[in-house]
Amino acid sequence: MTSSDMNYLTIALPKGKLFDLSANLLAKVGFTAEGLSENSRKLVITNEAAKIRFIITKTQDLPTYVEYGAADIGIIGKDVLLEENKNVYELLDLKYGFCRLMAAVPQSLLQEKMSDYAHMRVATKYPRVAEQYFHSLGIQMEIIKLNGSIELAPMVGLAELIVDIVETGRTLKENNLIEVASIHPATARLIANRVSFKMKFDRIHKLSEDLKCLLESEAK
Ligand SMILES: Nc1ncnc2c1ncn2[C@@H]1O[C@H](COP(=O)(O)OP(=O)(O)OP(=O)(O)O)[C@@H](O)[C@H]1O
Numbered sequence: 734m735t736s737s738d739m740n741y742l743t744i745a746l747p748k749g750k751l752f753d754l755s756a757n758l759l760a761k762v763g764f765t766a767e768g769l770s771e772n773s774r775k776l777v778i779t780n781e782a783a784k785i786r787f788i789i790t791k792t793q794d795l796p797t798y799v800e801y802g803a804a805d806i807g808i809i810g811k812d813v814l815l816e817e818n819k820n821v822y823e824l825l826d827l828k829y830g831f832c833r834l835m836a837a838v839p840q841s842l843l844q845e846k847m848s849d850y851a852h853m854r855v856a857t858k859y860p861r862v863a864e865q866y867f868h869s870l871g872i873q874m875e876i877i878k879l880n881g882s883i884e885l886a887p888m889v890g891l892a893e894l895i896v897d898i899v900e901t902g903r904t905l906k907e908n909n910l911i912e913v914a915s916i917h918p919a920t921a922r923l924i925a926n927r928v929s930f931k932m933k934f935d936r937i938h939k940l941s942e943d944l945k946c947l948l949e950s951e952a953k
């Protein structure tokens with residue numbers, strides 16, 4: 734299956750926190766399929782009548798599916814887009830999934846200025862974002878890539894700092910971590926494969942416009 738199948742529009746949705754919000758939003762503009770659920774073990778769900786195909790991916794892999802055209806479009810957090818840095822079009826800010834990328838340290842390691850953290854270890858799920866951020870400050874750090882529960886790393890001496898996303902701040906607070914730098918805000922984005930955007934322009938453009946109108950009307 735490839736999106737070169739001109740009859741279908743293939744939409745990638747990520748498992749996890751953005752799945753339900755994204756599936757519900759798309760349903761409101763008529764893009765849905767029977768059995769579309771994060772809990773389903775089916776990874777490809779097709780609506781034959783509407784010529785829509787959904788694929789369900791791991792969050793971090795979604796931009797890769799869209800870059801290679803295995804999906805025409807997808808929905809993914811800006812944090813993941815910044816980290817994965819794939820060659821895709823970002824069409825629309827969907828204004829949900831609010832969080833921000835930031836750096837934090839345990840209270841006991843708090844320094845006066847960012848340069849005081851030079852050469853310390855940073856645990857993160859976002860090594861590229863972390864590397865770029867510290868590089869932009871002219872600070873060299875040792876980046877340690879982890880896949881989750883990042884807040885654990887400073888508590889057990891794996892790293893001094895973390896770079897992660899924060900939403901409510903509850904996880905930081907419960908683990909005695911203090912935010913020392915805000916790196917980038919993030920929300921869910923509609924993205925498109927560059928070739929698909931040209932070849933299936935009418936469908937993708939209409940979907941993007943319909944979503945934009947819906948978000949504007951819901952914001953009123
Ligand atoms: N509190 C939050 N925690 C995590 N992600 C959030 C939060 N708020 C918004 N988001 C957004 O939701 C996206 C998906 O989060 P989720 O935790 O499902 O990611 P994941 O990497 O798939 O998780 P896991 O690796 O645990 O399966 C994030 O990339 C981010 O854009």
Ligand SMILES: O=P(O)(O)OC[C@H]1O[C@H](OP(=O)(O)OP(=O)(O)O)[C@H](O)[C@@H]1O
Nearest residue numbers: 881882883897898899900901902903904
């Ligand atoms: O500010 P808060 O509202 O507390 O949310 C932030 C937390 O949520 C995310 O973790 P997630 O639940 O995705 O688990 P993970 O650490 O395994 O990625 C993120 O990595 C933080 O740990």
